[in-house]
Amino acid sequence: MIRTVNLCKRFGELTVFKDVNIHVQKGECVAVIGPSGTGKSVLFRTLAMLEKPDYGNVLVNGRDITLKDVNINKVRERFGMVYQGFHLFSHLNVLENITLAPLKVKKLGKTEAKNRAKELLSLVGLSDKHSSFPHQLSGGQQQRVAIARSLAMDPDIILFDEPTSALDPSMTGEVLAIIRKLAKSGLTMMISTHEMRFAQDVADRVFFMDEGGVYEEGTADQIFNNPKRERTRMFIRKLKVFSYSIISRGFDMVSMNVQIEMFCQKYNVEFKKINYIQLVLEELIIEVIGSLQKDEQPQIDFSIEFSEERDEIEITFTYRGKEFNPFVINDDEEHLGVILVTGISKSTNYKYVDGFNTININI
Amino acid sequence: MYLYILRGGGFSFGKNLIENNGWLVILKGLEVTLVISFTALLLGTIIGALFCSMHNSRIRILNITAKIVIAFLRGSPVLLLLMIFYYVVFANSRIDAIYIAVIAFSLNSGAHIAEIMRSALSAVDKKQLEAARMLGFSKIGAFMAITLPQAARIAKPVYQSATINLIQWTSVVGYVTITDLTRTVNNIGARTGDPFFALFFGILIYLAISYLVNFLFSFQGKRKLTT
Ligand SMILES: Nc1ncnc2c1ncn2[C@@H]1O[C@H](COP(=O)(O)OP(=O)(O)O)[C@@H](O)[C@H]1O
Ligand SMILES: [Mg+2]
Numbered sequence: 001m002i003r004t005v006n007l008c009k010r011f012g013e014l015t016v017f018k019d020v021n022i023h024v025q026k027g028e029c030v031a032v033i034g035p036s037g038t039g040k041s042v043l044f045r046t047l048a049m050l051e052k053p054d055y056g057n058v059l060v061n062g063r064d065i066t067l068k069d070v071n072i073n074k075v076r077e078r079f080g081m082v083y084q085g086f087h088l089f090s091h092l093n094v095l096e097n098i099t100l101a102p103l104k105v106k107k108l109g110k111t112e113a114k115n116r117a118k119e120l121l122s123l124v125g126l127s128d129k130h131s132s133f134p135h136q137l138s139g140g141q142q143q144r145v146a147i148a149r150s151l152a153m154d155p156d157i158i159l160f161d162e163p164t165s166a167l168d169p170s171m172t173g174e175v176l177a178i179i180r181k182l183a184k185s186g187l188t189m190m191i192s193t194h195e196m197r198f199a200q201d202v203a204d205r206v207f208f209m210d211e212g213g214v215y216e217e218g219t220a221d222q223i224f225n226n227p228k229r230e231r232t233r234m235f236i237r238k239l240k241v242f243s244y245s246i247i248s249r250g251f252d253m254v255s256m257n258v259q260i261e262m263f264c265q266k267y268n269v270e271f272k273k274i275n276y277i278q279l280v281l282e283e284l285i286i287e288v289i290g291s292l293q294k295d296e297q298p299q300i301d302f303s304i305e306f307s308e309e310r311d312e313i314e315i316t317f318t319y320r321g322k323e324f325n326p327f328v329i330n331d332d333e334e335h336l337g338v339i340l341v342t343g344i345s346k347s348t349n350y351k352y353v354d355g356f357n358t359i360n361i362n363i
Numbered sequence: 364m365y366l367y368i369l370r371g372g373g374f375s376f377g378k379n380l381i382e383n384n385g386w387l388v389i390l391k392g393l394e395v396t397l398v399i400s401f402t403a404l405l406l407g408t409i410i411g412a413l414f415c416s417m418h419n420s421r422i423r424i425l426n427i428t429a430k431i432v433i434a435f436l437r438g439s440p441v442l443l444l445l446m447i448f449y450y451v452v453f454a455n456s457r458i459d460a461i462y463i464a465v466i467a468f469s470l471n472s473g474a475h476i477a478e479i480m481r482s483a484l485s486a487v488d489k490k491q492l493e494a495a496r497m498l499g500f501s502k503i504g505a506f507m508a509i510t511l512p513q514a515a516r517i518a519k520p521v522y523q524s525a526t527i528n529l530i531q532w533t534s535v536v537g538y539v540t541i542t543d544l545t546r547t548v549n550n551i552g553a554r555t556g557d558p559f560f561a562l563f564f565g566i567l568i569y570l571a572i573s574y575l576v577n578f579l580f581s582f583q584g585k586r587k588l589t590t
Contacts, residue, residue, distance in 0.1 A: 048497060050493060050496070050497070073496075073499050073500065073501050074499070076496065076497055076498070076499050077498070077499030079497060080497070081494070081497040083490065083494065085490060087488070087490040087491050087493070087494040088491070088494075089491055089494070089495070089509055090488065090491065090513065091509075091512050091513050091516060100495075100498075100508060101495070101498035101499060101500065104500070104504065104508060105498060105499040105500055105504070106499075146494075149498070150498075153498055153499065
């Protein structure tokens with residue numbers, strides 16, 4: 001369906017990618033993942049000739065669309081693109097957004113275009129919004145209209161460039177559900193995304209982009225559970241594990257909590273559980289800092305890992321210093337926090353090795 | 364003023380507007396004002412579009428020329444521009460003064476309108492244009508379907524006030540012997556020795572034109588929204 005040969009794109013001195021050779025089959029759903037700034041968007045834009053490649057070719061159904069005599073408008077009729085920022089036509093209502101290109105580009109009849117648009121609106125679950133204007137819709141609704149607008153041209157392939165990155169976590173679900181449905185129906189698509197669980201579930205294949213190109217590609221299972229190359233491994237591990245270090249009494253607890261929350265939301269951890277995690281960590285940190293000498297600075301590292309099989313959160317909490325087990329209450333002081341931690345956790349475990357205290361907690 | 368109107372209002376009315384067919388003369392002046400204003404607006408809009416596309420052009424010569432010409436026209440008082448055309452450029456030609464006024468006001472409002480268009484165009488979301496290209500629109504097709512209607516909507520209120528400004532500025536054409544609305548009421552006031560009534564009446568007419576223009580613009584806007 002779509003293939004590139006030694007594709008290369010530069011912006012002045014910056015080589016975004018070079019020697020990219022990818023092949024997407026008809027009916028395939030390919031997820032493109034990788035750190036920010038590694039060229040996922042530029043790759044999509046280059047595939048659609050919105051950016052001119054510096055060298056290399058893009059073949060669509062065997063035809064080289066980088067050639068001068070190709071009518072790129074005709075090619076793009078068969079290409080859909082869904083953007084992070086939706087980019088609906090702000091002066092048109094929902095129905096007009098969807099029918100505009102079929103009417104003006106495909107020269108479809110008015111009723112035909114309208115009926116098709118209504119079908120698509122019901123597909124994306126927005127039948128009642130046909131005469132709303134884009135600014136009257138939520139982000140998730142706008143993105144669903146943008147998807148319907150793309151579908152209205154009956155494209156051979158749709159490129160989704162981080163379709164949920166601009167959305168509130170509460171709205172990503174509705175958009176992903178539609179993309180999932182489209183993938184199941186056999187639409188060819190490429191999707192760049194940070195929704196790793198989604199990518200793992202839906203993608204037939206995954207491209208990991210880094211170091212100026214497609215660094216590793218494979219099935220979703222290969223890339224997520226058994227990556228071959230170093231950078232892929234690091235990336236996947238970072239996705240699964242959140243780590244944080246505290247080296248001063250005056251660390252920023254608010255920022256820590258925000259980061260924890262963002263990490264947990266990626267895995268759709270329930271709100272209550274996120275609160276528990278934050279509570280447990282706060283209590284442990286307070287206990288550890290409380291056990292220090294007056295002029296001593298803490299040295300705490302902790303990581304949060306989400307285990308999908310057991311649907312559990314594993315916290316590994318390490319701190320340097322003399323042996324101190326906060327779970328052993330040996331005086332009459334009130335250690336409500338510790339009692340709280342034990343109450344919330346499924347299991348706790350303490351050990352002391354070579355000057356390091358380590359606590360493992362499952363929630 | 365109340366007293367003036369109560370005591371002398373009716374008398375002034377007769378003296379200024381009825382005697383010597385004053386109202387016919389005023390109508391004639393009004394016609395001149397309207398002809399100059401609306402021809403200049405029409406030509407100015409065309410010139411503005413031309414200047415604007417020159418300014419946005421990638422060809423350096425066009426771009427620089429447009430920048431200089433626009434800066435010059437916007438920076439010079441329209442009355443001086445008018446006088447240069449009348450007393451210098453067309454001094455020896457037999458072109459009617461009204462045409463000369465139309466040229467001067469077209470150029471002046473053209474420069475203003477070029478800037479209005481340029482800022483409206485640059486305020487349109489480029490990403491929507493790209494989205495249209497991705498749906499298969501040609502460059503021109505996308506411009507006509509997306510950029511132009513959105514830019515028009517952004518430009519409308521500024522264009523509207525530019526129109527009213529233009530109409531009011533045409534009141535200086537009396538300096539080059541044209542008998543427009545302002546000059547007419549001035550003449551009548553001078554003749555009857557009752558300038559207050561005549562001049563005030565003139566203001567009322569200008570006011571009425573402004574209202575009419577605003578009304579026409581609001582009508583346009585509403586129709587656009589519903590279609
Ligand atoms: N139009 C442009 N001009 C210059 N540099 C660009 C342009 N677009 C993207 N880049 C650069 O190309 C690199 C890849 O960007 P992008 O494809 O947006 O990354 P990703 O989508 O993977 O986060 C970045 O370093 C970005 O700064
Ligand atoms: Mg991107």
